[in-house]
Amino acid sequence: MSAVRKKLIEVSIPLEAINAASAREKSIRHGHPSTLHLWWARRPLAACRAVLFAQLVDDPSSWPDRFDHDDEKIEAERKRLHKVIERLVPWEASNDEHILNEARWEIARSVAWGRGEEPPPRDDGPAILDYLQTKAPPVYDPFSGGGSIPLEAQRLGLRAYGSDLNPVAVLIGKALVEIPPKFAGQPPVNPKARAEAANGQLRDWKGAQGLAEDVRYYGQWMRDEAEKRIGHLYPKATLPDGSQATVIAWLWARTVRSPDPAAKGAMVPLVSSFMLSTKEGRKTWVEPIVDPAAMDGWRFEVRTGILSKADEERLKKEQKQRAAILPVF
Ligand SMILES: C[S@@+](CC[C@H](N)C(=O)[O-])C[C@H]1O[C@@H](n2cnc3c(N)ncnc32)[C@H](O)[C@@H]1O
Known part of the structure; x- marks a missing residue:
């Protein structure tokens, strides 16, 4: 092992795929954080995801022993890691646990090798997450703006932190990164959902789905209330x-x-x-x-x-x- 391990980002990354996914994101409206609140100079999630991955994953040339000191094997491994990035950057991968788990494992492997350990098994998602939470370096973006970098760090299973001079940016960051995990797996609390649950209409609320249902319900309530109270000031x-x-x-x-x-x-x-x-x-x-x-x-x-x-x-x-x-x- 060389003393200073080169990261993938220092050697090569699949720029074409990252650029294409970043450009495509601009036209995605449904479910994109940019629709939560406008933020200026918000960076594409695809670029943040790829950059975080490539900063944490070692370039295979850092581990010549593991690739028989064979440049062809090293290049083949590099290409394999590029393919992981290509699968990781499209918008559709954002909630694809299979692809995310694959990327998390690659990060865990580099962290583990650097510590003289072996990573958890590839198919053990919870163990990989646990490993990253305890052993991988935390990510901190001191100028986090619309929260793209902490959000993507969290998606990759890392401890994520952000801060910003502007309180609006801090609020966006909290809404994106801090609040949803607190309600993970919990059912919504709005009266309609409670009545449905009481009538036996039970469903499995994964991740922040319950919270999202409440945001939709109370958002509609606020909209209706605003229309009742000030709608007459905005005639057709x-x-x-x-x-x-x-x-x-x-x-x-x-x-x-x-x-x-x-x-x-x-x-x-x-x-x-x-x-x-x-x-x-x-x-x-x-x-x-x-x-x-x-x-x-x-x-x-x-x-x-x-x-x-x-x-x-x-x-x-x-x-x-x-x-x-x-x-x-
Ligand atoms: C280019 S934006 C960051 C965009 C972010 N990466 C994203 O994807 O949304 C730069 C941010 O730095 C913040 N900022 C500028 N000066 C700062 C300072 N001295 N301390 C903390 N934040 C600062 C701004 O409020 C702005 O949100």
């Missing part, structure tokens, strides 16, 4: 054909009293531009309309159409000026 929009549509985005603007004496102290919105979309062919803007019958003496209309660059610039400027002088009537 009336389309040009008279039909009603759900509004998908609301733009809020601060309002101030117009400094124009002619406006007689009317409130006007402070916005830098009334353009909603500047996409070619689909330009959309808000037109403020002076209307004595409307509250504050004006209202908005959303307009779409084709605008030349010059018209758009003129419109932006006009609208800026109009915002200040709007309620002159």
